[in-house]
Amino acid sequence: MGGAVSAGEDNDDLIDNLKEAKYIRSEQVEQAFRAVDRGDYYLDTYRENAYKDLAWKNGNLHLSAPCIYSEVMEALTLRQGLSFLNLGSGTGYLSTMVGLILGPFGVNHGVELHKDVVEYAKERLEIFIKNSDSFDKFEFCEPKFVVGNCLEIASDSHQYDRIYCGAGVQKDHENYMKIMLKVGGILVVPIEDQLTQITRTGQSSWESKDILAVSFAPLVQQNRADCSKPETVELPPVTIRSLQDLSRIYIRRALRSLIDEASPATQRVPHKRRRRRCRRGRISTYVFVGNQLIPQPMESEEEDRVEQEIKEEVEEEDEEKEGSEEQPLKPEELRINLLREKILSLPLPDALKAYLLHYREK
Template sequence: MGGAVSAGEDNDDLIDNLKDAQYIRTDEVEKAFRAIDRADYYLDDYKEIAYKDLAWKHGNIHLSAPCIYSEVMEALELYPGLSFLNLGSGTGYLSTMVGLLLGPFGVNHGVEIHPEVIEYAKQKLEQFVRTSDSFDKFDFCEPSFVAGNCLEISLETSAYDRVYCGAGVQKEHEEYMKNLLKVGGILVMPLEEKLTKITRTGPTTWETRKILAVSFAPLVQPNQTENGKRRPLQMPTPLVHSLQDLSRIAIRRRIKTIMKPPSFCRYTGIFKYPPRYKRKRLRRRRMETIVFLDKEVFASRISNPFDDNNNYDDVEEDSREEEEQVASETKSDPPVNVFRERILSLPLPDPLKCYLLYYREK
């Protein structure tokens, strides 16, 4: 399944095509897709096809088409603090994108039947954390991968807010998948050749919506044992943050708020600076205009702030108009920003120019 959008020259170009085709519809999903380069999850010999809207498989390593992942991300309706279960987590590409949206207090679990694929996913995750600039821009919920068959998950496992299955689900396993959800949770899975979204609206009620036609390999059935009993698959215990972790999260958020660089729009070529703190402009204007007032006018205003009819409000309004008129008459044209012109002329990268201009203006 794939080929719904044209191939891109790089990751951003691929995302632009997915947006134009309405596979990506929300800002949050777009940010997650742009933060992770799809080619990083390919083997080196296959990176040239990474930006095509096609599925890729090499041995047990598999990636779905970008249009499928974008529909899945949109259907899951992710936000910080949710618990997520990825059945057939594969390379970890989807789990890592989901982790960018769950935040540090979410839960991000993956189940994969092939141990060598889990090792591959862990290598790619380590590479992302160590080398990607996007890691510092998000409050990341790091995925945990478990080796085993997703049809053998222990019944004692806590239910999840969001569940995705990356393999075709037979009708006989539909109820099993539904019971992995909390009330209010969302399950996305290929069911009867259709990518299906199921929302659990109550203890025994669900809403079902078909998204698009897909073709997935079916789930691998559990092996039969001699005594007929299987060892249930235990999922990781949700992480309880220590005081040190909570402090680190709070400090990182504060630093990112203060040091947030201006964003660059590659379409308009304009840097968008973060909003500054609001100031009491009225108070500052009065302080500035007092400098231009005649001493006699100022003295009379202090000694007799009321008019002949003891109407203070009228006097205050007239005074404000007078101050604004004096200030407008004395205001001169702003000087040329020599510093800005000099910075823009230097042979520096655009992000560095942004930082220099931003902190100079502050």
């Protein structure tokens, strides 16, 4: 499923469109989406399609449409310190965004069927930590991924505050996933072509709410024809952070606070960027058939009117820009990583600076 909003030119453009279409509704979800560039999770040869509201599949790699991930993030109602389990964690794109909200004292686990996809996710995660300035703007709960079938998780595994399943679930597997929730926890899962939010209200009580009509490939079930015993999936342990980790977290937090107090001007919002309006008049649904995406477009009779509105909006923004005295931040100002610069300026040994930078190479 996808195509609910118009294509963007970059990640910010895509997020603007998702906001206008009301898929992104909360500030924390918007910040997480802007912090993680969707294009970084595509293979280079397919990156030009990263900012379209479409699902993507190449071999075992798969990303759901941005509008789906938006609804999932909103429905999970995340906050700092929660535990999260991603069933079918794929490229790690969603888990990384979730980690920016959970903070350093949350739990962020993913189970993925294909070993090559887990390796891909770990590679993308390492690139994000080493190269993305967003890593220094948030306190991050780093995802941990394991290989295995999410229908074979050990029965004595710990429970989670939030769970998402990225594949279609049959009704007979619904209870299996609900049991992994803590009381008060939320499960977001596609069931019978509906993205559904399930809240555990008691030891044996749940409440369900349909969110969005979707089309997901079904969960891969274990083949029992050979009568062999399935391999049990052991989830990562929930560990207590070491004193060394805690030291880094609190030192970086203190430095961020100093930067915010000393440089309030750096919080100034740059001039509003020109963006494309969301074209709700044209909606296309994309369904997986084998390994291909088959588009089913619906042309709108209002397309000419929408184009005219876009033209008028651009003209109005140009007039506003000409009449405004506020100057936008220069590109070099936007690129400065203030936390990194502060750490490098401290009178500390290089080894300690490297430790505080969290092995960043940039």
